Amino acid sequence: MNRLTLKLACLAAALIAASGTARAAEDWPEGAVTFITSGLPGSAPDLMARVFADRLGRRWNQSVVVENVPGAEGTLAVKAFMGADPGTALMLAPSGPSMVAPALRAELPYDPDVDLMPIAALTVDHVAFAVTPGLGAASLDELIAVARSRPGALNWSSAPGAPNLVFRELLRSSGIEMTHVPYKGVGPEMIADLASGVIQIALVPLAPARGLASEDKIRLIAVTNDARAPSFPDVPTVAEAGYPDLAMEGVLGAFGWRGITSERREQLARDFRAAADDPALRQRLEASGQTVRVTGPEGYATYLSNERRRWATAARTLGIAPATN
Structure with a gap:
């Protein structure tokens, strides 16, 4: 094999590998998906999760079900999310477990920087x-x-x-x-x-x-x-x-599992953005008091980091010491 032929063969192999990687990213999900939310039935997080589940179930051609796990300021929902098999569930919920809970709890049963990977901010709740x-x-x-x-x-x-x-x-x-x-x-x-x-x-x-x-x-x-x-x-x-x-805004968003790749997070953010472009989805959420405002993983992560500092300062001002249990 001469040098030119070898180069062409390597280039072809690289293109095939890249194509396979792209297809793998787009092939998710391979089965049913659960959206876990900390909201009670009829709450803002519940409604938001169900509206997106309907649209994305059609987009993915898969069943998307919503599981309500309220209580303990969102901690129970996070624990349920962590207990799901990686790649089978997303958490659609208020941002509190990532940005407020660290200021209120000395110890959490999860690491907000690892177990709740920001995918997209989705709505702002009034x-x-x-x-x-x-x-x-x-x-x-x-x-x-x-x-x-x-x-x-x-x-x-x-x-x-x-x-x-x-x-x-x-x-x-x-x-x-x-x-x-x-x-x-x-x-x-x-x-x-x-x-x-x-x-x-x-x-x-x-x-x-x-x-x-x-x-x-x-x-x-x-x-x-x-x-x-x-x-x-x-x-x-x-x-x-x-x-x-x-003043505060109730931002609700989507989180991915521990170990989710940046490529998968970007893909999912694109999917949520596409779903949010549906005028009927926007109208239904706006009627409930929510405004659709989708950002990607980087923008959502920056928002959560800034807000975590704000609420830690607020807790200190209020004299709230992080609880130990």
Whole structure:
């Protein structure tokens, strides 16, 4: 074999290998896929996961099922995700287990830098301060005034993670006292208790609250996002209400398994982006209070890193020492 023939043979072999690698990347998934979410049925993470499962199941020509594993501020969902066979599941959930939990727990049953590999940020959830109508508070100023007149008498709750820290910052910065009532997650029980007055204030995503809010059975007084919610345009942002330090956005995203390749993460991000281009998907999520905003692995990882520093600082300001159990 002469030198030219040898070079051509090597080039052909390289092209075949590259083609095989590309096909292998595009062949995923080889079977059914599970989307594990920390949200209760009917919650924002649950709705987001189910809408993407429907679109991507068709794109992949595979069954995609959603598994709800709520509780323990997302830790139970992460443990379920880690227990799945690599390559058979993705975690679609709020970003809290990666960006807030490290500030609240001295030890975690997972490594957020290894076990939760960012694939894509998918949606931004509108998060709202909501009150029971009988409280007589139509704004954050009025809420604080009522709380000051009844120290310790009002009950509050929130979504776990960043919303919980935001509510505690409201208490700290305004010098008011309320009683925290924990729930397993933001679902029908919490929202029903808010409507009936068992709890008087909650900081929750719009998805589970929008129904009763539309019926005036609960009142939304401010959203923590940078912009007003399109579905409730009359509700001001916390910045507009004079409380910019309470601003936060509820970013929900997709995470891959330990050891997932960068090529697979990029491929999956492209798949999620393609699904998000569907106007019907956007319309359904926007009606629930979520805005579709897809980023790739690098952008999502940068966001999580920055937010982890922010919430670690917030926890220290609030005097919250990382729990040891």
